[in-house]
Amino acid sequence: MHTGTGKATHAQTRRHNNRLVLKMVYDQGPISRAEIARSTNLTATTVSTVISKLIADGLVEEIGSLATERGKPPTLVSLVKDARHVIALDLSRHEFQGAILNLRGEIQQRQSLPVAGSTGDEAVTLVLTLIESLLPHAHSPLLGIGIGAPGIIDLNHNLIRRAANLGWENLALGEKLTEHFGLQAQIVNDNQAVLLAEFLFGNYKHTADMVVVRIGNGIGAGVLANGQLLHGNGTGAGEIGHVVVVKDGEPCRCGGHGCLETVASSRAIVKQAQAIARQNHTSSLHALAPAPEAITIQTVIQAFQAGDPEIQALVAKVAYYLGLMIAHLLAVVGMPRVLLCGSVTGFGEPLLAAIRHEVAQLTLVGRINEPHIAMASLATDLSNQIMMGAAATLLAHELGLFL
Amino acid sequence: MHTGTGKATHAQTRRHNNRLVLKMVYDQGPISRAEIARSTNLTATTVSTVISKLIADGLVEEIGSLATERGKPPTLVSLVKDARHVIALDLSRHEFQGAILNLRGEIQQRQSLPVAGSTGDEAVTLVLTLIESLLPHAHSPLLGIGIGAPGIIDLNHNLIRRAANLGWENLALGEKLTEHFGLQAQIVNDNQAVLLAEFLFGNYKHTADMVVVRIGNGIGAGVLANGQLLHGNGTGAGEIGHVVVVKDGEPCRCGGHGCLETVASSRAIVKQAQAIARQNHTSSLHALAPAPEAITIQTVIQAFQAGDPEIQALVAKVAYYLGLMIAHLLAVVGMPRVLLCGSVTGFGEPLLAAIRHEVAQLTLVGRINEPHIAMASLATDLSNQIMMGAAATLLAHELGLFL
Numbered sequence: 001m002h003t004g005t006g007k008a009t010h011a012q013t014r015r016h017n018n019r020l021v022l023k024m025v026y027d028q029g030p031i032s033r034a035e036i037a038r039s040t041n042l043t044a045t046t047v048s049t050v051i052s053k054l055i056a057d058g059l060v061e062e063i064g065s066l067a068t069e070r071g072k073p074p075t076l077v078s079l080v081k082d083a084r085h086v087i088a089l090d091l092s093r094h095e096f097q098g099a100i101l102n103l104r105g106e107i108q109q110r111q112s113l114p115v116a117g118s119t120g121d122e123a124v125t126l127v128l129t130l131i132e133s134l135l136p137h138a139h140s141p142l143l144g145i146g147i148g149a150p151g152i153i154d155l156n157h158n159l160i161r162r163a164a165n166l167g168w169e170n171l172a173l174g175e176k177l178t179e180h181f182g183l184q185a186q187i188v189n190d191n192q193a194v195l196l197a198e199f200l201f202g203n204y205k206h207t208a209d210m211v212v213v214r215i216g217n218g219i220g221a222g223v224l225a226n227g228q229l230l231h232g233n234g235t236g237a238g239e240i241g242h243v244v245v246v247k248d249g250e251p252c253r254c255g256g257h258g259c260l261e262t263v264a265s266s267r268a269i270v271k272q273a274q275a276i277a278r279q280n281h282t283s284s285l286h287a288l289a290p291a292p293e294a295i296t297i298q299t300v301i302q303a304f305q306a307g308d309p310e311i312q313a314l315v316a317k318v319a320y321y322l323g324l325m326i327a328h329l330l331a332v333v334g335m336p337r338v339l340l341c342g343s344v345t346g347f348g349e350p351l352l353a354a355i356r357h358e359v360a361q362l363t364l365v366g367r368i369n370e371p372h373i374a375m376a377s378l379a380t381d382l383s384n385q386i387m388m389g390a391a392a393t394l395l396a397h398e399l400g401l402f403l
Numbered sequence: 404m405h406t407g408t409g410k411a412t413h414a415q416t417r418r419h420n421n422r423l424v425l426k427m428v429y430d431q432g433p434i435s436r437a438e439i440a441r442s443t444n445l446t447a448t449t450v451s452t453v454i455s456k457l458i459a460d461g462l463v464e465e466i467g468s469l470a471t472e473r474g475k476p477p478t479l480v481s482l483v484k485d486a487r488h489v490i491a492l493d494l495s496r497h498e499f500q501g502a503i504l505n506l507r508g509e510i511q512q513r514q515s516l517p518v519a520g521s522t523g524d525e526a527v528t529l530v531l532t533l534i535e536s537l538l539p540h541a542h543s544p545l546l547g548i549g550i551g552a553p554g555i556i557d558l559n560h561n562l563i564r565r566a567a568n569l570g571w572e573n574l575a576l577g578e579k580l581t582e583h584f585g586l587q588a589q590i591v592n593d594n595q596a597v598l599l600a601e602f603l604f605g606n607y608k609h610t611a612d613m614v615v616v617r618i619g620n621g622i623g624a625g626v627l628a629n630g631q632l633l634h635g636n637g638t639g640a641g642e643i644g645h646v647v648v649v650k651d652g653e654p655c656r657c658g659g660h661g662c663l664e665t666v667a668s669s670r671a672i673v674k675q676a677q678a679i680a681r682q683n684h685t686s687s688l689h690a691l692a693p694a695p696e697a698i699t700i701q702t703v704i705q706a707f708q709a710g711d712p713e714i715q716a717l718v719a720k721v722a723y724y725l726g727l728m729i730a731h732l733l734a735v736v737g738m739p740r741v742l743l744c745g746s747v748t749g750f751g752e753p754l755l756a757a758i759r760h761e762v763a764q765l766t767l768v769g770r771i772n773e774p775h776i777a778m779a780s781l782a783t784d785l786s787n788q789i790m791m792g793a794a795a796t797l798l799a800h801e802l803g804l805f806l
Contacts, residue, residue, distance in 0.1 A: 237735065
């Protein structure tokens with residue numbers, strides 16, 4: 001259902017056709033002009049005109065022909081994946097990450113810059129510095145900048161409405177970057193970026209209905225429904241980490257108490273493991289870390305894998321709360337494909353199995369649909385995936401690959 | 404973001420233009436042809452051709468002209484709201500409800516039929532009987548049948564995947580009705596119908612982002628995001644009544660334990676009030692009902708309004724659980740407009756205020772956005788609203804009014 005649409009002008013039609021043909025080459029290439037015409041319902045002449053323009057622009061190339069049984073074999077055209085590059089940033093971590101990617105989301109160059117507690121204008125300056133350090137490494141014309149940012153993003157207004165950790169409120173970062181670098185810039189929520197990376201580059205390419213849940217230092221979700229990103233117009237869609245799941249629970253960095261992040265984020269898990277280490281002098285954690293303060297999420301994962309019973313119980317509790325949240329999420333959106341990412345997924349398949357069990361216990365939708373709860377396909381390096389998703393957003397806007 | 408679209412054929416273009424012009428007349432009429440051309444970017448000739456066809460079909464009429472300062476005053480065209488009628492059903496209650504509605508969703512005639520425990524084919528026969536009883540009252544050509552049905556609906560396949568109370572599983576009711584009556588038939592989930600009624604006929608006309616939550620015998624939600632119904636492709640989107648909110652709680656009719664419906668549905672509230680009446684011989688309930696078994700949701704609402712402290716505490720608990728669920732819902736979809744309907748909303752503004760308070764306590768998104776939690780605008784008779792929404796779905800399909 002869409003709420004009304006006007007008839008296209010000629011310029012809009014031309015732009016639409018260009019995007020349509022490029023999308024066909026991107027998704028289906030190598031492909032013949034005739035096949036593009038068949039699939040798009042465009043005339044052969046229109047397709048040829050558009051392809052000639054794309055070849056002139058260097059975005060598409062002819063790559064020889066396909067052997068056929070009779071007649072002149074059709075020439076195939078293919079995407080030139082390095083015809084343009086994109087700068088993409090992940091601003092969701094203690095280190096800002098930046099990279100140059102090609103049109104297939106392949107990372108060409110990567111840089112990082114520690115945030116070291118910078119906030120406000122200082123943090124914006126860091127973003128500029130990071131981009132400047134990447135610019136000399138771009139060996140193809142740059143299409144623009146994609147930014148995966150934490151917090152509440154207004155996708156329509158290209159605005160960071162609220163990123164508490166960075167002290168940003170109603171920051172028009174896209175506009176700022178465009179002014180400074182003369183490049184298009186698009187902002188997307190970091191968790192939603194993970195989703196878009198799956199959709200354009202991952203194993204779940206073109207899966208129109210899926211959910212990504214990130215469980216790391218923070219917890220957040222991205223939802224794709226009918227191929228549409230549920231971005232909430234800057235109202236905080238996907239901010240599932242800050243729903244209270246423990247009444248009068250631990251204080252949360254959001255100002256609330258007992259939020260999901262206070263029991264299931266990597267930060268919360270580490271804190272609970274440290275308490276275990278302090279209380280139990282025979283805990284297996286002591287062999288893995290020199291002192292309770294030195295315990296990291298990796299330490300806890302090791303203790304879990306070694307079978308430490310207290311840590312097993314801790315992870316079971318984490319699985320319960322994550323299962324509860326995913327149960328609520330699925331009851332709202334109904335879709336059965338849930339992809340997990342973030343440091344807490346380091347507990348691996350046992351955690352996933354426990355979450356699956358909880359979801360099936362906790363919701364009818366979960367029982368009926370047997371939801372597929374799996375790891376995000378690109379998340380072996382989450383920062384890479386966020387940058388790929390940020391690049392995907394930019395590609396969507398500039399080339400119409402899916403937005 | 405949409406996942407690819409082909410170029411339109413001429414027939415598709417014509418159909419699209421027809422729908423576009425009709426939608427303009429529907430939404431903006433009385434309106435001049437020139438204004439339609441300006442708003443749609445269609446040529447004046449195309450608009451005139453389409454309007455002539457719509458006038459010939461009886462859907463649109465000329466209604467005189469608008470006085471202008473200079474030049475020939477343009478003739479205005481307007482929708483003929485009784486040009487077509489629609490049969491709409493609400494199958495979500497103990498009595499199946501049916502009505503004939505016009506193009507503005509105004510109810511012309513209403514019939515009902517007690518279900519009396521019928522399930523399976525017997526219940527299907529009741530549906531046929533109900534429609535047959537309505538047919539003689541249709542005084543305009545019928546566009547088709549819209550059905551608001553409980554349970555999990557596959558909108559794309561026009562299928563009732565699962566309506567437990569009626570014993571229906573994978574029932575192609577739309578197809579069955581089309582075969583039987585030679586009329587188009589469209590099925591939509593009952594709660595989603597409430598949402599669509601608001602969108603096409605209610606106070607929240609054209610509000611592209613909103614949530615409807617129905618709290619009656621059952622609890623369910625409908626979500627409209629960017630003007631798109633989140634229908635979940637038959638996976639049970641909006642089945643929020645069957646998420647466990649009380650660990651090891653009361654058994655639920657879905658087979659689970661401690662679902663939201665076991666604490667916050669009208670059924671659950673009545674059950675708890677009955678227990679109060681049985682335990683407390685000075686309860687104000689005794690003055691309102693001859694025996695605990697005679698207590699209904701209306702009795703409980705009366706006791707609440709009279710200030711009964713035990714019932715006040717009961718409603719506070721209900722508000723907590725509803726607030727918790729809405730908090731989870733808003734954290735996923737982020738949108739701030741929530742409309743409530745169903746018998747439990749009979750507790751009125753105090754319940755709404757308590758829910759608002761809980762949502763603000765229970766989620767960051769709730770604190771940031773100050774969600775508008777209000778009554779659905781048409782829900783003084785919920786069955787009417789469901790039938791209006793079912794009619795809206797049919798109108799969307801047949802006339803392209805918004806789908």
